[in-house]
Amino acid sequence: MTSSGPQKRTLCVGRLYCDLIFGGVPRLPSLGTEIFADGLAIRAGGGAYITAAHLSALGHASSLAALLPNAPFTDLIEDELSHSQINANFCKRQPHGSDPQITVALAVDSDRAFISRKSDSAFADFEARDLIEHEIDHVHIGEVSTLIEHPDLIEIAREASASLSLDCGWDDALDGSAAAPLIAQVDVFLPNEIEAQHLRACGVSEPFAPLTIVKRGPQGATAFKNGETISRAGLRADVIDTTGAGDAFNAGFLSAWLEGKSIGACLDQGNMQGAAAVQVLGGFAREHFGKWASATAAQ
Numbered sequence: 001m002t003s004s005g006p007q008k009r010t011l012c013v014g015r016l017y018c019d020l021i022f023g024g025v026p027r028l029p030s031l032g033t034e035i036f037a038d039g040l041a042i043r044a045g046g047g048a049y050i051t052a053a054h055l056s057a058l059g060h061a062s063s064l065a066a067l068l069p070n071a072p073f074t075d076l077i078e079d080e081l082s083h084s085q086i087n088a089n090f091c092k093r094q095p096h097g098s099d100p101q102i103t104v105a106l107a108v109d110s111d112r113a114f115i116s117r118k119s120d121s122a123f124a125d126f127e128a129r130d131l132i133e134h135e136i137d138h139v140h141i142g143e144v145s146t147l148i149e150h151p152d153l154i155e156i157a158r159e160a161s162a163s164l165s166l167d168c169g170w171d172d173a174l175d176g177s178a179a180a181p182l183i184a185q186v187d188v189f190l191p192n193e194i195e196a197q198h199l200r201a202c203g204v205s206e207p208f209a210p211l212t213i214v215k216r217g218p219q220g221a222t223a224f225k226n227g228e229t230i231s232r233a234g235l236r237a238d239v240i241d242t243t244g245a246g247d248a249f250n251a252g253f254l255s256a257w258l259e260g261k262s263i264g265a266c267l268d269q270g271n272m273q274g275a276a277a278v279q280v281l282g283g284f285a286r287e288h289f290g291k292w293a294s295a296t297a298a299q
Helices: 047-057 074-083 128-133 144-149 152-159 176-183 193-201 245-258 263-277 286-298
Strands: 010-013 017-023 039-045 062-065 102-108 111-117 138-141 163-167 188-190 211-215 221-225 228-232
Touching: 010 047, 039 047, 039 074, 047 062, 047 138, 047 245, 047 263, 128 152, 138 144, 138 152, 138 245, 144 152, 144 163, 144 176, 152 163, 163 245, 176 193, 188 245, 193 211, 211 245, 211 263, 221 263, 228 263, 245 263
Parallel strands: 010 062, 010 138, 017 102, 138 163, 163 188, 188 211
Antiparallel strands: 017 039, 102 111, 211 221, 221 228
């Protein structure tokens, strides 16, 4: 559902993958056995892309900073970016000879598991003047690992007077001592419940950021700000695949937050966007989202 007013210009930064998503998987595979899926989708993926695509669907001028996966996936990904109406001026191709960045996602019941290959940097370098030139109002970073690799993103955003948000993402090798001071400097931090637990186990103390949103899947989400806690229940949805649901939530929440809406209203819009995402294989399908959002608005 797009807003009738002018929308903030956003830039999402992070790793871009080609997602191979197997749906209707009966169980996770074990060594020496074979399983069969009921469905397959091949889509652009990665938290930054999925958030950017949903922000675009919500009416924002949405840009992405990422490296495009190498052949044989480049053309497919470029088509997806165009279909999602994302500005790719900040995107470049992976260096020749690098392994293409891909993710295999297995959708089992109401959850999913991933195996990914990442290579090279998450994105090509840019400066504050590039944000100013493209009139970027807000920068969203798709995963903590990208911010650890590029801590200068904070200074770049601030120099361009852009607000800053950060998703967590999963990283077995997360360095809590490196992550904590960076997370504390963003305006909005959006981990899910499992990621928040992982951060605590890595020694990152709370409150993580000035405004922290903990996503709880079908149970909704909770905001923590200045010692206050605000929660909103999730929406009922027919779950096909939860890949990218948290990234879709980010877009809904941030879209409302950038409009200056109350935290409760931001949580509601995040929950709606996440509920739309779980009803299709992959993190984003513009045609599906439009139909679902219209039906929800009419209720």
